[in-house]
Amino acid sequence: MYAQVFSAAKEVDQAFLIILGFSVFIMVFVTGLMLWFLYRYHHKRHPVAADIEGNIWAEILWTVIPTIIVMGLFWTGWSSFKAMRTIPEGAMVVQAEGRMWSWKFTYETGKTSEILVVPVDTPVKLELSAKDVIHSFYVPAMRLKWDMVPGMDTDAWFESDAPGEFDIFCAEYCGLKHSNMVTTLRVVSPEEFQAWLQEGAQVSAAPMLTGPELLDRYGCLDCHTLDGSEGVGPGLGKIGGKEVSLVLPDGTRTRLARDEAYLRRAILDPSAELVKDWEDLMFSYDGEIPEEDLEGIVSFLMTGQVTAEAAPAMLLGQKIADEEGCLACHTTDGTDDVGPSFKGLAGSMRRVDAAAGGTQELLADILYLTESIVNPSALISEGFDDGMPSFENLTPDRLKLLVEWLASMRKDADE
Amino acid sequence: MTVAPADKGFFAPTGKGFLRSWLFTHDHKRIGMLYLWCILSFFGVGVVLGLLARLEMLTPGATIMGPQTYNAIFTLHGVTMVFLVVIPSIPAAFGNIFLPLQLGAEDVAFPRLNMFSWWLYIIGAAIALTSLFTGGGAPDTGWTFYVPFSAVTTTNVSVAVLGVFILGFSSILTGLNFIVTIHRLRAPGLTWTRLPLFAWGLYATAWIQVLATPILGITALLIVVERVMGMGIFDPAKGGDPILYQHLFWIYSHPAVYIMIVPAMGVISDIIPVFARKNIFGYKTIVGSSLAIAFAGSLVWAHHMFVSGMSDTAVMIFSFLTFVVAVPSAVKVFNWTSTLYKGAIRPEPPLIFALGFIFLFSMGGITGLVLGSAGTDMHVHDTYFVVGHFHYVIFGGTGFGMFAAMHYWFPKITGRMYNKTIATTSAIILIIGMNGLYFPMYLLGLQGMPRRYYDYLPQFTNLQVASTVGSWVTLIGLVLMFSNLARGWKHGQKVGDNPWEAATLEWTLPSPPPTNNFDQEPVVTHGPYDFKHLSPGGTDQ
Amino acid sequence: MTLPKDYLGAKMGMWLFLFTEILLFGGLFVLYSVTMQRYPVEFHTASQMLDVTMGTLNTVVLITSSLFAALAVIALQRGDIRRSKIFILLTILLAGVFLADKYMEWGAKIHHGIYPNSPHLTDWPEGQQAFFALYYTMTGLHGIHVVLGMGLLGWVYWLISKGKITPEQHVTLENAGLYWHLVDLIWIYLFPLFYLIT
Ligand code: HEA
Ligand code: HEA
Numbered sequence A: 001m002y003a004q005v006f007s008a009a010k011e012v013d014q015a016f017l018i019i020l021g022f023s024v025f026i027m028v029f030v031t032g033l034m035l036w037f038l039y040r041y042h043h044k045r046h047p048v049a050a051d052i053e054g055n056i057w058a059e060i061l062w063t064v065i066p067t068i069i070v071m072g073l074f075w076t077g078w079s080s081f082k083a084m085r086t087i088p089e090g091a092m093v094v095q096a097e098g099r100m101w102s103w104k105f106t107y108e109t110g111k112t113s114e115i116l117v118v119p120v121d122t123p124v125k126l127e128l129s130a131k132d133v134i135h136s137f138y139v140p141a142m143r144l145k146w147d148m149v150p151g152m153d154t155d156a157w158f159e160s161d162a163p164g165e166f167d168i169f170c171a172e173y174c175g176l177k178h179s180n181m182v183t184t185l186r187v188v189s190p191e192e193f194q195a196w197l198q199e200g201a202q203v204s205a206a207p208m209l210t211g212p213e214l215l216d217r218y219g220c221l222d223c224h225t226l227d228g229s230e231g232v233g234p235g236l237g238k239i240g241g242k243e244v245s246l247v248l249p250d251g252t253r254t255r256l257a258r259d260e261a262y263l264r265r266a267i268l269d270p271s272a273e274l275v276k277d278w279e280d281l282m283f284s285y286d287g288e289i290p291e292e293d294l295e296g297i298v299s300f301l302m303t304g305q306v307t308a309e310a311a312p313a314m315l316l317g318q319k320i321a322d323e324e325g326c327l328a329c330h331t332t333d334g335t336d337d338v339g340p341s342f343k344g345l346a347g348s349m350r351r352v353d354a355a356a357g358g359t360q361e362l363l364a365d366i367l368y369l370t371e372s373i374v375n376p377s378a379l380i381s382e383g384f385d386d387g388m389p390s391f392e393n394l395t396p397d398r399l400k401l402l403v404e405w406l407a408s409m410r411k412d413a414d415e
Numbered sequence B: 001m002t003v004a005p006a007d008k009g010f011f012a013p014t015g016k017g018f019l020r021s022w023l024f025t026h027d028h029k030r031i032g033m034l035y036l037w038c039i040l041s042f043f044g045v046g047v048v049l050g051l052l053a054r055l056e057m058l059t060p061g062a063t064i065m066g067p068q069t070y071n072a073i074f075t076l077h078g079v080t081m082v083f084l085v086v087i088p089s090i091p092a093a094f095g096n097i098f099l100p101l102q103l104g105a106e107d108v109a110f111p112r113l114n115m116f117s118w119w120l121y122i123i124g125a126a127i128a129l130t131s132l133f134t135g136g137g138a139p140d141t142g143w144t145f146y147v148p149f150s151a152v153t154t155t156n157v158s159v160a161v162l163g164v165f166i167l168g169f170s171s172i173l174t175g176l177n178f179i180v181t182i183h184r185l186r187a188p189g190l191t192w193t194r195l196p197l198f199a200w201g202l203y204a205t206a207w208i209q210v211l212a213t214p215i216l217g218i219t220a221l222l223i224v225v226e227r228v229m230g231m232g233i234f235d236p237a238k239g240g241d242p243i244l245y246q247h248l249f250w251i252y253s254h255p256a257v258y259i260m261i262v263p264a265m266g267v268i269s270d271i272i273p274v275f276a277r278k279n280i281f282g283y284k285t286i287v288g289s290s291l292a293i294a295f296a297g298s299l300v301w302a303h304h305m306f307v308s309g310m311s312d313t314a315v316m317i318f319s320f321l322t323f324v325v326a327v328p329s330a331v332k333v334f335n336w337t338s339t340l341y342k343g344a345i346r347p348e349p350p351l352i353f354a355l356g357f358i359f360l361f362s363m364g365g366i367t368g369l370v371l372g373s374a375g376t377d378m379h380v381h382d383t384y385f386v387v388g389h390f391h392y393v394i395f396g397g398t399g400f401g402m403f404a405a406m407h408y409w410f411p412k413i414t415g416r417m418y419n420k421t422i423a424t425t426s427a428i429i430l431i432i433g434m435n436g437l438y439f440p441m442y443l444l445g446l447q448g449m450p451r452r453y454y455d456y457l458p459q460f461t462n463l464q465v466a467s468t469v470g471s472w473v474t475l476i477g478l479v480l481m482f483s484n485l486a487r488g489w490k491h492g493q494k495v496g497d498n499p500w501e502a503a504t505l506e507w508t509l510p511s512p513p514p515t516n517n518f519d520q521e522p523v524v525t526h527g528p529y530d531f532k533h534l535s536p537g538g539t540d541q
Numbered sequence C: 001m002t003l004p005k006d007y008l009g010a011k012m013g014m015w016l017f018l019f020t021e022i023l024l025f026g027g028l029f030v031l032y033s034v035t036m037q038r039y040p041v042e043f044h045t046a047s048q049m050l051d052v053t054m055g056t057l058n059t060v061v062l063i064t065s066s067l068f069a070a071l072a073v074i075a076l077q078r079g080d081i082r083r084s085k086i087f088i089l090l091t092i093l094l095a096g097v098f099l100a101d102k103y104m105e106w107g108a109k110i111h112h113g114i115y116p117n118s119p120h121l122t123d124w125p126e127g128q129q130a131f132f133a134l135y136y137t138m139t140g141l142h143g144i145h146v147v148l149g150m151g152l153l154g155w156v157y158w159l160i161s162k163g164k165i166t167p168e169q170h171v172t173l174e175n176a177g178l179y180w181h182l183v184d185l186i187w188i189y190l191f192p193l194f195y196l197i198t
C-alpha cells in the first residue's frame, strides 16, 4: 500500500485497521472453534450427542454483542467518510472533467491539462463533471474516489503532505478503454507549481498569427478550404508554386506558376485574373488587410502547411486534440481505433449513414470535419459506432485550429 | 446394468414419450431435475468465461484477447452467473425437488405454473444468449447495465435486458408458487415450528423474489424503452437522472444477493444437525434471522452507491442499515458452530462442504463490513476488493451451499453413493483453490486496482498471476468433484432410503422417490432434527 | 391452467401476483414522484397540454368496466351463466373503448410532434420532456395491461363456454376479475398524476 500522505485518508486507514482487527479475531475464533469441535466431538471420540436445543441466554449474548460491535464499526467508518467529505473553506479549486477516455483538468487561470498538478500542503477542491457517461475519479493514494455523473455537479477534495507522483484511475466502467483512462497526480512544491501554471499561460498568450489564423481572421475560409477540397472558391491548401489556368477579362487564357506576385494580385484585385471555371465572386481586399498580415498570408500560401510559420498552428492543433481527448479514440498513424484515424481522413471520401437509411458518400472537407466534431451523431462513418461525444462547447478558435490540424493530415499530404 | 423400473422412481418412463414426459412434465421432481441440468450447463459456460477472464489478466496489456472481447466476457460471465445460475440455483433445482417432499405434499401448489416458470427460464436464457450473436454483438456494459453507458453503447444490450426481464418473471412465479405451497400444503402435524430450515430458507427467499423482482422487471423495461425509443427517463439532457437508474437497479439487485444466499443457508442448517447427530442449536433464532435478512436486506440497496454523488445523509443511513443486516448472518454462523458442540460428528462429504461454506462465507461476509463502512468503501468501491468480496460470498456461499446440497441429496435422487474419499478431497482442493483465486483480489483492491480493467499497471502483476494460478487449482477441484458425482450416478454403490439417518420427510421415501411421492399422506409427530425417533436402521418409527 | 382444487391457495396466489404488479408500477410511481419534485413547474405546464375530457371519459369507462367485471362474478356465483357471459363481453367492450380513446389521444399528441425523442419535444424544457417520457412509458405500460386483461377475460369467457368454469368452480373468473380491478386501480392513480396536477 502507498504511504499515507493525506490526513483524512489516515482516518480511513484507521477505520480499515479497526475492522480488519475485528475480522481477523472473529475469523480465527470461529474457524478455530469449528475445527476443534470437529476433532473433539468426532463420533469416535464422542459417540453420543448431547441433547441441546439451544440456549436463550447464549443467543441473546451473541446477538447483542455483535450489534454493539458493528455499531462501533459503523461509526468509525462514517466519521472517516465525513472527514473525506468535509471540504475546507478556501481550498484551491480545480475542475476535473472525465470523458471517454481521458481527463481534463481546468485551473482557475484557465489553464487546462491532462494531468493533475497541485502544490503540496494545499487543500484542493475538485469540481467533477462528466461529458458523456459516468466516470469515477479515483486516487488510491488519497483513498479518494467520487463519481462524475453527466448532468450533475459533484465535488471532492484532498490535500497531500508530501510531494510525489500518484496514479489516477477511472473507477466506473465507461466502455472500451475504461482501463486506459489512467493519468497522473503530481504533487510539487508551491514554487514549482506556480512555474508550471505560468508555463501554460505563456503558450496560450503567444501571438497566434499563423497562416491559417490569418486566413480565418479575414474570412477567407468562409469560401476556401485548406484540405484540397473545393468550397465556394478553389482550395487553398498547398497551392504555392503550382500551375494554374487563368482567364483574363478580355477572354484570353494563360497559364502560370503561382508566385508571390500573382497571389498578391489575386487577393487585392481578384477580378483581374479568374481561375478557369470559377466565377467572379471574390471581392477585393485592397485596403482591408494590413501589409504585414498580407505578407503572412502570401508566404503561408506559398510554402503550404509545412513551414516554420505554420508549424505552431499544427502543434497547437495537436495540443488541443490531446487536451480534448480526441487521441483517446483516434490515432494519427493511419490505424483505425474507436474512431477512424486522423491520418488521411481529410479530403477522403467517407461513407456515412444517411438519415434516410442506407449510406451516402461525402467528401471530408472542412465543413464535414467541423460538423463531425460538433455534432458527431449526424455523420456516422460506416463501420464505426455512434460513440463520439459532441464537442460543441469548443471555442470557435480551438475548433478552427483543430480542424486545420486535421486538414494538415489530409489524404494527399505526403505526395 | 439393468435396473428394475420400480427402482427408477420418478425417472421411470411414463409412457408419454421421453421428451414430452420431461419437457411438459408437471412433476415437481422432474422440473427440478430440468432446472438442475440447465443450471449446471450454464454454470459450465460461466466458469469457462471466468477462466478466460482470469487468463487475460495473467499479464498486463493484451494476453489472449482485445478489450472489446474482455468487456463482453466479464459482462456475460456476470449475467450468466447471476441470472442464469446463482439466482435460480438452489430454489429452482433443489427447492422444486425437495420442498414438496419435505412438506409431505403431492406436488407444489400450482404444478402447471411451475412448468411455465421453467419454460420462461429457458426462453429468457435463450434470448439472453441470442444477444451474443445478433445485432451489435455481445453486450459490454457489465452485469449492472448502468446508464447512460448502456443507453449509448451499440452492442446488443436491449436483447440481453429483455432476457433478464423474462428470467425475472420466472423467478417471481417460482417464489409465488413456493409461498402458497408452504402455506397450504403442509402435511398434518407439520406445524410452522416443525418445518425443516431448508423450507424456511425457501420461504424467506420466495418473499424476496416476489417483492423485489418486479422492480428489476421495470428497470429492465426502462432500459429497452430508453434504447429503442430514446425516451430519456435516465438521460440528463432530456430531464432524466442517471442516479435514479442505480437506485432502481439495486433495489432489486441487493435483495437478489440474499435470494442467492438464504436458500444456501437453509441447506447448511439442514445438513449440520444430521452429521452432528444433534438438534440444531436455536431453531427459532435461525428462522428469525432468515426472515430478518429478508426484511432488513431490502433496505440497504444504496450501499452500492456511496460514491455516486447521493447525499451524505443517505450514505449514513444506508451504511448504518448495512451493518444492521450483518448481525442476523453472524447469529447464524454462531448457531451453526454451536450445533457442533458436544455432537457425535460424522465428517462425511456434505458436512465438509458445509463447514467450507461457513468459513468461506464468513471470509466474504466480513469483508462486506469493509464495504459497508462508508469511509473505507470510498477507497475500495469498484476495485478488485469488491470482486473478491462477492466471489467469496457467492462461490464460497451459494456455490458451496449448492455443492453441499448435491452431496447431501445425491443418494436420495439417484439411490446410489459417490466415492466419499474423492468427494472430501475435491472439497479440500476447492477450498484451497478458491482462496488462491480470490484472496489476492482483496490485496489488489486495497492497492487500488479498479475492477473491469482490461489492462493494468505493472505493480499489480504478481497478485494477478497468483489469482490466475488459483483459478486453475479451482478448476481441478471442480472437475474432480463433478466427475466423481457422474461416476457415482452410474456405478455408485446402492444405498438404502436413508443413508445419512436424517429425520426430515424426504428420507422416508424410496430413493429415487416415486412419481406420486407419498402413498398415504404422512403425519408428522416430531421436529425435523429429532434423531431420537429414528431406529438404528435409519427408518422412521 | 387447470383449477387448483384449493380455492384459498388459488386466491392467495393471485393476490401475490397482483402485489408484484403493483410493485412493477410502484417503481414507475417512484420515478414519477422524484422527477416531479425536480420539475414542479414544468410538470404543471406539460400537464395542461393533456386533454382532461378524454382522460375523464376514460376513467369513467374503466370504472364502469370494472363494475361489469364484478357483476359477472356475482352472476356466476348465483349460477346465471348466461348473464355472467354478457357481463364479461361488456367488460371487454369497454376495454376496447378505453383503448380507442387512448389511441386517439396518443395519435393527437404524436400528430403535434410530441412523442419520445421527437425533434419538437427535444427543444422543450427538460422538465416537460421528462413529463412526456413518463407519460408515454406509464400509460403505455398500462395500455399493455389493458390488452392483457382483455385477453384474460376472453380466455375466461371461452372456459365458461366450454364448461370448465362453473358456478361451483369459479375461482378463475374471480381471479380474472381481480386482475381487471387492478388495471382499473392503476389507471385511477395515473389519471390524476398526469391530467389533474395543478
Ligand atoms: C451471495 C451474495 C452476497 C451476500 C450474501 C453479500 C453479503 C453482504 N454484502 Fe455484498 N455484494 C455482492 C453479493 C453478496 N453480498 C455482490 C454480487 C456485490 C457486487 C455487485 C457489483 O457491484 O457488481 C456486493 C457488493 C457489496 C457492497 C458494495 C460494494 C461497492 O461496490 O462499493 C457492499 C457495501 O456495503 C456489500 C456489503 C455486504 C454485507 C455487509 C453483507 C452481509 O450480508 C454479510 C454478512 C456476513 C457476515 C458478517 C459474515 C459471517 C459472520 C461472522 C463470521 C460473525 C461475525 C460477524 C459480525 C459480528 C458482524 N456488498
Ligand atoms: C454467480 C456468481 C459468480 C461465480 C460463480 C463466478 C465465478 C468466477 N469468476 Fe466471477 N464474477 C461474477 C460472478 C461470479 N463469478 C460477477 C457478477 C462479476 C462482475 C461482472 C461485472 O463486473 O459486471 C464477476 C467478475 C469476475 C471478474 C472480474 C472482471 C473484472 O472486473 O475485470 C473475474 C476476474 O478474474 C472473475 C473470475 C471468476 C472465475 C475465475 C470464476 C470461476 O470460474 C471459478 C470457479 C467457480 C466455481 C468453482 C463455482 C462456484 C459454484 C457456484 C456458484 C454454484 C454452482 C451451481 C451449481 C453447481 C449448480 N469474475
Ligand code: CUA
Pocket: A098, A099, A100, A101, A134, A135, A136, A170, A171, A172, A173, A174, A175, A178, A179, A181
Ligand atoms: Cu472512465 Cu471508466
Ligand SMILES: [Cu+2]
Pocket: B253, B254, B257, B300, B301, B303, B304
Ligand atoms: Cu448489496
